[in-house]
Amino acid sequence: MHIIHVVGARPNFMKAAPVLAALGRFPQVKQTLVHTGQHYDANMSEIFFQQLEMPAPDLNLEVGSGSHAQQTAEIMSRLEPVLLERQPDLLLVYGDVNSTMASAVVCSKLLVRVGHVEAGLRSRDRTMPEEINRLITDQLSDLLFTPSPDGDENLAREGIAREKIHLVGNVMIDTLVRLLPRSAGHKPPGLPERYALVTLHRPSNVDDPEWLGALLRALAGVSDELKVVFPVHPRTRQRIAALGPGALPEGLSLLEPQPYLSFLALQEDATVVITDSGGIQEETSFLGVPCLTLRENTERPITVTQGTNVMIGRDLALMQKEVRRVLRGEKKKASPIPLWDGHAAERIAGIVAACGS
Numbered sequence: 050m051h052i053i054h055v056v057g058a059r060p061n062f063m064k065a066a067p068v069l070a071a072l073g074r075f076p077q078v079k080q081t082l083v084h085t086g087q088h089y090d091a092n093m094s095e096i097f098f099q100q101l102e103m104p105a106p107d108l109n110l111e112v113g114s115g116s117h118a119q120q121t122a123e124i125m126s127r128l129e130p131v132l133l134e135r136q137p138d139l140l141l142v143y144g145d146v147n148s149t150m151a152s153a154v155v156c157s158k159l160l161v162r163v164g165h166v167e168a169g170l171r172s173r174d175r176t177m178p179e180e181i182n183r184l185i186t187d188q189l190s191d192l193l194f195t196p197s198p199d200g201d202e203n204l205a206r207e208g209i210a211r212e213k214i215h216l217v218g219n220v221m222i223d224t225l226v227r228l229l230p231r232s233a234g235h236k237p238p239g240l241p242e243r244y245a246l247v248t249l250h251r252p253s254n255v256d257d258p259e260w261l262g263a264l265l266r267a268l269a270g271v272s273d274e275l276k277v278v279f280p281v282h283p284r285t286r287q288r289i290a291a292l293g294p295g296a297l298p299e300g301l302s303l304l305e306p307q308p309y310l311s312f313l314a315l316q317e318d319a320t321v322v323i324t325d326s327g328g329i330q331e332e333t334s335f336l337g338v339p340c341l342t343l344r345e346n347t348e349r350p351i352t353v354t355q356g357t358n359v360m361i362g363r364d365l366a367l368m369q370k371e372v373r374r375v376l377r378g379e380k381k382k383a384s385p386i387p388l389w390d391g392h393a394a395e396r397i398a399g400i401v402a403a404c405g406s
């Protein structure tokens with residue numbers, strides 16, 4: 050059985066690593082790893098392959114950046130000949146990035162079966178490019194691996210046959226469980242005991258200069274009470290630079306995007322995390338660290354109902370209030386989320402291998 054995995058952007062790597070390892074234990078499975086090149090900076094890609102101990106990609110399509118249409122089209126036209134030549138039995142795609150959706154479209158037209166890892170998540174916000182990617186990928190997939198029961202319900206509501214859906218748990222947590230013991234020495238030096246860890250990269254937060262400026266000022270307000278540690282996504286760095294000189298308030302210093310182990314260590318020890326990322330809502334919930342999400346909706350509602358996540362929306366006063374609440378020691382109660390246990394990839398591998406026999 051020949052499986053091609055397609056990865057492209059930073060969060061894919063943490064999701065694919067455990068699945069590659071788990072499938073590697075089946076001698077009848079041959080695996081090929083394709084990197085689309087959506088993320089190409091060493092600190093957005095290569096360092097993750099090293100730290101996650103992933104095999105180097107067999108192929109890099111080197112698509113690079115572009116508009117959504119350009120990037121999607123490049124991935125499609127460069128992946129098609131690879132699939133025609135290599136004739137896989139199954140393509141595995143991960144999460145909700147452009148590389149995921151583009152690959153699923155190419156595959157389904159070539160009648161190659163598609164498995165989607167992290168299927169069924171819905172924000173119900175079609176202004177998010179990721180939501181479009183999720184909807185299309187799930188419609189085209191033959192095997193849908195969901196991280197939580199809300200995913201199963203969303204898929205059933207959209208008419209996906211029950212027998213295609215497999216509730217397996219969260220593969221990103223597999224990687225966290227494996228590497229947490231190794232992260233301890235990786236925290237950047239010189240940080241105080243208490244700090245807020247911030248990440249921002251969603252178009253809805255960083256593409257509107259007025260809102261981005263307001264957000265940065267609000268974060269500077271937080272930094273009056275608590276040191277703010279802010280590793281900056283390249284997209285956000287460009288947007289902050291475009292605001293012009295002096296736009297970055299005093300009290301905020303920017304770090305480079307952090308490697309996996311450093312970011313994990315930063316999350317584990319953070320007093321509070323302020324973010325618009327999807328994966329970080331999950332990781333903080335697992336770690337029991339308070340998370341304030343700067344978005345009006347989430348495709349991961351289980352992190353709110355059972356985890357540590359609090360939705361802040363665009364209410365910056367609420368952000369301040371929630372930070373103060375955390376500083377007073379009033380933490381939201383969280384409970385462990387079923388199947389977020391470090392073994393999701395093994396469950397996926399078992400199902401995939403059984404399909405091929």
Ligand code: UD1
Pocket residue numbers: 058059060087088089090091093094114115145146147148178179250282283284327
């Ligand atoms: C992508 C995903 C998003 C995911 C995020 C994690 C889509 C639609 N979005 O968003 O779901 O949460 O990755 O990081 O697929 N850039 C660099 N170096 C890089 C990569 C990007 O400088 O290695 C810059 C480019 O100028 C690019 C911009 O960042 O235009 C945005 O990159 P892109 O991959 O298009 O989307 P992300 O915003 O990273």
